[in-house]
Amino acid sequence: MNLLEYTFSGKKVTYYLDDSLSSLQNKVPVNRSVIITDETVYQAYAGQLAGFQTIVIPAGEQHKNQATVNHILDELIRMEADRQSFVIGLGGGVVTDIAGFAASVYMRGIRFGFVPTTILGQVDASIGGKNGIDAGIYKNIIGVIRQPEFILFDHTLLQTLPQEQWVNGFAEIIKHACIRDAQLFALLEQKKLEDFQQDHQLLAELIRRNVDIKSGVVAKDEFETGDRKLLNFGHTIGHAVENTYELLHGFAVSIGMVAACSISGTVSGFSVPEQERVLKVLQQYGLPIYLEFDKKRVFEILKMDKKRVREEISFVLLKTIGHAVIQKIPLTELEELIQKMSD
Amino acid sequence: MNLLEYTFSGKKVTYYLDDSLSSLQNKVPVNRSVIITDETVYQAYAGQLAGFQTIVIPAGEQHKNQATVNHILDELIRMEADRQSFVIGLGGGVVTDIAGFAASVYMRGIRFGFVPTTILGQVDASIGGKNGIDAGIYKNIIGVIRQPEFILFDHTLLQTLPQEQWVNGFAEIIKHACIRDAQLFALLEQKKLEDFQQDHQLLAELIRRNVDIKSGVVAKDEFETGDRKLLNFGHTIGHAVENTYELLHGFAVSIGMVAACSISGTVSGFSVPEQERVLKVLQQYGLPIYLEFDKKRVFEILKMDKKRVREEISFVLLKTIGHAVIQKIPLTELEELIQKMSD
Structure with a gap:
């Protein structure tokens, strides 16, 4: 077990790295805690949750909405949860x-x-304090920024993940490498997915490195006025295709990174050989690099992106592998760039 | 016009005192602003809102719920509101x-x-950053603490208020006097409601004084770990009767203050003559001091109060007029005290 602490706007968050779900009962007041989980996870781990109250929600992104939040709030009221209660x-x-x-x-x-309980969750989604839900096709448009007290990482939970969930998580790992860590990118080029699945130590180090990249970026810019935006690499077009085509998040981000690499080629001088290296790594980890999407429809959604301010959108581009920049692109120009992308 | 600034956890909030609704267009970017209002207010002031986008919600506490929030969020999406947009x-x-x-x-x-646009709003509800909605009978159980950029006070808006809304607002004014300001209490004893309705200067001073009491308390304890709790005087039992009996907030708080005075008599030595002075002032301003309520049912709701932590509730009591204290009362004892109150 490794303990790490990050401070976000004065609030300390404890990371229990390479720890175990069974130790949860020593970390929170069990009789005041409520575990929120989904049906899939509950079926797999109900045996390890003895003593905890639980709220089980249906699995899947389509339930990340107001109706599910209302259900949870009603349950918390029914359980008489109070200000000393702890949600997990x-x-x-x-x-x-x-x-x-x-x-x-x-x-x-x-x-x-x-x-x-997923790779995506451990390297990305659980870190940084962005909490929210979707409204129709608009992803995460309702939410707040608020940090958890702790994040507990148990790598053994990943063993039961279906293969596509492993692939899903590696999109964000590749993203972290692209924007911030050329060395990590080189490591990913040398290895393949099975290497990380079979070698616990290698996986633990990979997760720690990604936790560190994301937390470091967020700690310096919790409210996303500057560098935190870099983490949106691949997400602008990614989000726009994700809900339209009901893709897994990582698959959509992969498509988004391919598009962002192409736009980077035109706008920020990202070289063709490096563009090809990114595409190769994405494929190596089983991610899609091609999607025939309705460009007009995707652009309509993209216009509502949270990163848009009036007629411009803050777009994350690569200069080189490991070095990302943010550039404002007028919507009209972006529309042209998307239209121009090879069909 | 008077400008006042209060700082809450590092965030500055500007108060435009004794100002005018028509100056709103000089304070916010009109083309990026969305006014949220209710049907009653919209009918009265639509003429002064030229150029603003508006979202009009149905009037009344029964609409302070998730359905109305969802409607507002859908409208903001439809209007393509973005991170630079301003909600009023x-x-x-x-x-x-x-x-x-x-x-x-x-x-x-x-x-x-x-x-x-109401007395209650100007002396209390708009100040302090508590934003939220009800879930069924549970008041304000869903919400966040976040401060506005500004509050604009226009006393002329109060001229169209029905009499019961004036009375409604004076409950919180009397509350402020009870917990913090014996001099204000004495002023209230000397005057009557019509005096404040007829004398603009007297009203402006009254509002300023109440704004100052509430803001001062909140500025020192935004997240209610200490003295901010004093503002809950009359609200514990008040909230419990409010939704059960569909009372106006101030009317319910008046009933709650009467109950809290009685409990203060037993628990914190609040003298009978001073209890009687509070009852007299409440009556003087048209507020109810008696309600035959279902004590068992009210106690059931009270158990879910946000001020409850497990088996105790933080209760605000008076020692003397102008001096309130917080005391934890076990739920079992509180149940007895409520049962014992004269029917």
């Missing part, structure tokens, strides 16, 4: 996003912690 | 509570300001 989100990004949001608005905010 | 809550406490909450969760929080 146990699950993938959907569960931790929604649990963090519900805890943030219940009684104007009670304490919460996360136990992410 | 124009109305009574219900409108400002709900507008502040919607703005706090839209895109993880955009800027907002308030123009309170």
